Amino acid sequence: xxxxxxxxxxxxxxxxxxxxxxxxxxxxxxxxxxxxxxxxxxxxxxxxxxxxxxxxxxxxxxxxxxxxxxxxxxxxxxxxxxxxxxxxxxxxxxxxxxxxxxxxxxxxxxxxxxxxxxxxxxxxxxxxxxxxxxxxxxxxxxxxxxxxxxxxxxxxxxxxxxxxxxxxxxxxxxxxxxxxxxxxxxxxxxxxxxxxxxxxxxxxxxxxxxxxxxxxxxxxxxxxxxxxxxxxxxxxxxxxxxxxxxxxxxxxxxxxxxxxxxxxxxxxxxxxxxxxxxxxxxxxxxxxxxxxxxxxxxxxxxxxxxxxxxxxxxxxxxxxxxxxxxxxxxxxxxxxxxxxxxxxxxxxxxxxxxxxxxxx
Ligand SMILES: *Cc1c(COP(=O)(O)O)cnc(C)c1O
Numbered sequence: 001x002x003x004x005x006x007x008x009x010x011x012x013x014x015x016x017x018x019x020x021x022x023x024x025x026x027x028x029x030x031x032x033x034x035x036x037x038x039x040x041x042x043x044x045x046x047x048x049x050x051x052x053x054x055x056x057x058x059x060x061x062x063x064x065x066x067x068x069x070x071x072x073x074x075x076x077x078x079x080x081x082x083x084x085x086x087x088x089x090x091x092x093x094x095x096x097x098x099x100x101x102x103x104x105x106x107x108x109x110x111x112x113x114x115x116x117x118x119x120x121x122x123x124x125x126x127x128x129x130x131x132x133x134x135x136x137x138x139x140x141x142x143x144x145x146x147x148x149x150x151x152x153x154x155x156x157x158x159x160x161x162x163x164x165x166x167x168x169x170x171x172x173x174x175x176x177x178x179x180x181x182x183x184x185x186x187x188x189x190x191x192x193x194x195x196x197x198x199x200x201x202x203x204x205x206x207x208x209x210x211x212x213x214x215x216x217x218x219x220x221x222x223x224x225x226x227x228x229x230x231x232x233x234x235x236x237x238x239x240x241x242x243x244x245x246x247x248x249x250x251x252x253x254x255x256x257x258x259x260x261x262x263x264x265x266x267x268x269x270x271x272x273x274x275x276x277x278x279x280x281x282x283x284x285x286x287x288x289x290x291x292x293x294x295x296x297x298x299x300x301x302x303x304x305x306x307x308x309x310x311x312x313x314x315x316x317x318x319x320x321x322x323x324x325x326x327x328x329x330x331x332x333x334x335x336x337x338x339x340x341x342x343x344x345x346x347x348x349x350x351x352x353x354x355x356x357x358x359x360x
Contacts, residue, residue, distance in 0.1 A: 017227045028043055028234050032233075035156075035240065036173075039194070040191050044204055047188075056203060064118075065085070070091060091325020103326070121145055129157070130157050158274040172187065183230065186230075186233065206221070206222060208220070247276055254353075258358075263287030282336070283332070298356055308337070310333055314330065
């Protein structure tokens with residue numbers, strides 16, 4: 001936490017708005033709107049809930065095809081199944097590790113040719129690196145398929161100067177405990193349509209129609225964020241910029257110290273790409289050591305590192321669904337590693353990690 005969160009939480013307590021409504025919710029939403037440059041923002045109790053409501057706004061229902069980036073955390077895709085939709089997984093490209101435009105277009109044509117035009121494209125900016133947005137938006141426009149942008153890991157990232165989360169029909173953020181800023185749990189839905197955001201808020205608040213006895217014409221959810229957590233969020237927004245700065249510094253330290261090793265490569269930013277460097281990730285190839293082995297050696301020194309997200313098309317739960325690709329995400333998974341990247345790591349701690357890696 002930064003310095004202001006406790007002040008705001010205390011203020012929320014004093015106001016006695018310990019509820020999923022209150023002034024901090026409104027304030028957090030307006031601050032997020034400023035940061036993301038998207039007109040309308042609704043905060044919910046998770047990023048997952050926000051993706052679910054985005055799919056509902058696009059009217060994704062039973063057997064509708066949703067084209068999903070395969071290399072991601074399961075929370076991106078699970079809401080497609082909540083709606084009884086059918087995810088079709090799209091491989092990554094190597095420059096950003098995100099959805100490959102070529103594979104995306106192959107998938108669109110495949111499904112159009114069998115009369116099942118995809119209902120949505122679910123794009124992710126993984127580890128904070130923006131996807132190839134220009135190419136993907138061009139394809140989405142050509143075939144008139146809306147984009148949901150999962151920017152859960154990419155708050156503070158930019159593409160050609162514009163914030164991640166502001167390119168799709170809907171954008172999604174997460175404030176889960178592991179994200180660059182957190183409310184312990186929480187998420188947000190972004191859109192330039194007030195009508196859509198109002199509808200999402202209505203669904204998220206048990207779909208109560210205006211009647212004293214609560215009339216329900218639609219299925220509701222309990223997805224709103226607590227005013228207390230929104231107070232934490234208001235405090236966290238003010239540290240976002242310095243967090244991004246620090247995460248980028250951490251990346252630069254690792255890169256400077258480790259890029260001399262021929263077998264280690266870093267995910268570089270191409271022109272126009274600006275990553276929040278949520279996590280510093282490396283690929284290991286041509287070395288007599290695997291990521292698993294490195295994770296084990298680091299763990300012995302009490303240092304936690306992790307593999308990359310296991311692609312969804314390789315997950316047991318999702319194995320029956322279609323995958324369009326040529327093995328890039330699987331190869332990234334087999335060679336990749338997430339290094340300790342928390343904003344509060346000291347330089348001494350980072351150099352301790354580097355020393356262990358250099359030694360092995
Ligand atoms: C964290 C995360 C989510 C889900 O957010 P929650 O707030 O934890 O529900 C979705 N997609 C990606 C890529 C994430 O990393």
